[in-house]
Amino acid sequence: MNPLKHLLKIADQYRIDDGKHFRLKNIDPADTADLKIPSKHNAKLLLRNSVEQLADLQDKLYADNCWGMLIILQAMDAAGKDGTIKHVMSGLNPQGVDVHSFKAPSPEELDHDYLWRCMRVLPERGRIGIFNRSYYEETLVVRVHRELLDHERVPRQLLTKHVWKDRFEDIVSFERYLARNGILVRKFFLHISKEEQKKRFLKRLDTPDKHWKFSAADIRERQFWDKYQDAYEDMIRHTSTDEAPWYVVPADHKWFSRLVVAAAVTDALRGLNLKYPTLAAADKSQLDEARRELLSEK
Numbered sequence: 001m002n003p004l005k006h007l008l009k010i011a012d013q014y015r016i017d018d019g020k021h022f023r024l025k026n027i028d029p030a031d032t033a034d035l036k037i038p039s040k041h042n043a044k045l046l047l048r049n050s051v052e053q054l055a056d057l058q059d060k061l062y063a064d065n066c067w068g069m070l071i072i073l074q075a076m077d078a079a080g081k082d083g084t085i086k087h088v089m090s091g092l093n094p095q096g097v098d099v100h101s102f103k104a105p106s107p108e109e110l111d112h113d114y115l116w117r118c119m120r121v122l123p124e125r126g127r128i129g130i131f132n133r134s135y136y137e138e139t140l141v142v143r144v145h146r147e148l149l150d151h152e153r154v155p156r157q158l159l160t161k162h163v164w165k166d167r168f169e170d171i172v173s174f175e176r177y178l179a180r181n182g183i184l185v186r187k188f189f190l191h192i193s194k195e196e197q198k199k200r201f202l203k204r205l206d207t208p209d210k211h212w213k214f215s216a217a218d219i220r221e222r223q224f225w226d227k228y229q230d231a232y233e234d235m236i237r238h239t240s241t242d243e244a245p246w247y248v249v250p251a252d253h254k255w256f257s258r259l260v261v262a263a264a265v266t267d268a269l270r271g272l273n274l275k276y277p278t279l280a281a282a283d284k285s286q287l288d289e290a291r292r293e294l295l296s297e298k
Contacts (some may be wrong), residue, residue, distance in 0.1 A: 003046065004053055004266070010035070011263035014247045019240040024233040024248070029193040031250040035259075043255035050262040051091040057266060058128060060274035062096040065126035067272055068183045071265060072131045074140070075190035076228060077218040078200040079251045080258075081132050084190065088262045089130070098123060101132040110152060114138040114167075115174060125182065135174075136187075139167050139235050144227045168238035175244035185244035186268050188261055189232060190251035194225050 010033045016022050038046065061067060073081045089097055100121045109117045115135050123129030142148040149159055160166075175185050201218065204210040221228070240246040247264050251257040279287070 003049060004263070007046075007050060007259055007263040008267045011247065011260045011267060014249055014260060015264070016236055016240040016246045016248060017242075019237040019246075022233065022237045022240070022248075024191070024229055024236070027191055027248050027250060029191045029196065029250050030252040032253055032256045035256065037253065038255065040255075043259075047087060047255070047258055047262060048091070050259060050266060051088065054088075054262060054266045054269070055091045055093070057269040057274060058092050058096055060276055061128070061269060061272075062093065062126045063276050064274055065277075066182060067274070068123040068125045069128045069265075069269065070123055070131065070178065070183055070185045071128065072134045072136065072185070072187040073190065074133060074136050074187070074232070075251065076192055076197060076225075077215075077221065078197045078204075079190040079192040080254050081190060083254055084188075084258055084261055085130055085132065087258050088265070089128075092128070096126065097128045097130065099130045099132065102134060102137065105152075114152070115170070122178070123183065135171065136235060136239075139164055139171070139239075140228065140231050143231045144224050164234070165238070168235070171239055172241060172244075175239075175241065179243035184268055184272070186264060187240075187244060187246045188264070189236060189246060189248050190257055191248050192251040194222070196252040197222070 013033060014027070061069065073084060075081050085099055089099075098121070100118075102117065105114075105117065118131065118135045121129070142152070143164060149163075178185055201214070204214045236246045236248065247260065249257045249260045
């Protein structure tokens with residue numbers, strides 16, 4: 001089987017089509033499908049081939065200038081969001097890619113609804129937008145730490161026991177709106193195990209060049225691991241749709257998670273049947289005239 005087709009088939013295994021019956025525990029964070037753990041060289045070669053295919057599709061997306069694409073990455077700390085962006089998007093034209101990271105809301109952002117800060121940086125037509133974390137944090141961290149809602153200035157009477165269900169419904173409607181306006185939405189949860197996260201944290205502590213990545217807050221959040229897992233599961237169950245599906249990607253092996261993300265994004269863009277724009281007869285005649293002028297120069 002063609003390697004790319006095989007990777008597309010593997011990526012499809014992690015697409016959540018039936019959120020109602022989804023259980024996070026059914027996906028092993030260390031899974032690599034039927035791919036054996038390759039050497040670092042072979043893993044890079046596989047990814048490079050996938051990125052080449054993706055770069056060709058991105059070029060057509062940019063030239064066509066009708067569709068846009070939004071990629072959302074969510075994960076526990078150290079699951080590899082930054083590395084996925086760096087390696088999967090490494091071969092793309094930077095003119096057509098925008099990356100936005102969303103940390104704790106600023107005072108200005110808290111003066112708006114929780115979708116506002118993401119809505120204002122949605123990708124333009126012809127471009128790929130990548131959200132490193134997103135509006136989904138408003139169904140995750142504020143759910144695990146309910147006290148954070150007190151700082152969001154939302155009217156108290158609106159923060160009922162149905163607040164998470166309400167937010168899921170709003171997000172589904174928002175993503176349906178994007179899809180109906182030509183913005184392709186694909187969402188990835190990089191599913192890392194607690195044991196692997198611990199290894200990566202220790203590696204950061206042991207590597208001076210990685211100290212800048214370390215935060216004591218990341219360690220404190222580990223005590224809420226189970227609550228986060230429950231919140232992620234509920235989020236995926238309620239917001240995975242045909243228009244904006246979730247991919248739950250095993251992330252204990254970085255090489256594998258990057259391949260799955262690259263394949264899923266490639267598959268989504270291939271489904272648009274993108275082509276370079278064709279010129280009308282009048283435009284073609286202008287090209288012929290330009291050619292004649294250039295050739296007649298002395």
